[in-house]
Amino acid sequence: MNVPPRPLRIAAHAELVSLAVLLANVATAHLRPVSSLMGPAHGCAYLFVVIATWRLGRATTAVRAVAVVPGIGGLLALRLLGRRPGPAPAPQGGRYHPL
Template identity: 60%
Template sequence: MTVLRLLRVAAAVEALSLLVLLTNLATVHIGAVASLMGPVHGCAYLFVIIAAFRLPGLGRAGRLSALVPGIGGLLVLRVFPHP
């Protein structure tokens, strides 16, 4: 798999896990959901940062946008000049 494909997967997992966490917090607040999705979201966030810094052709703004929690991966994909 290429770095770009892995970044796409990690960005989707990061955004989806944040959505699940916020929905859980706003509705029923089940502790098990938070215990499961919190580490998943954290790992996806870290993976997005690492993948963004390893992605060739990505500028400084793209790398810095990876540091935005929750939507950083989506921002990187938006800034990255796709072939």
């Protein structure tokens, strides 16, 4: 199984949690200290996820494109990176004759 690097997993979760805290703060009390702390934390986590994903050698174009989505892009990229390649499809209709 392909296991994504640990720093990428941590940053992806930090990105999602920081965004959730920011949105909860805006929806409730809108405290300025919370915004001034979580805003830069979210921005740094987002940039780290995007850059770390783009630097991975095994990251496909789809993984790199998904990593750019704010909030959940890091987790979606992790999901795509963690997938195993599926088994080869079975031949249809009888015996398989390679060319």
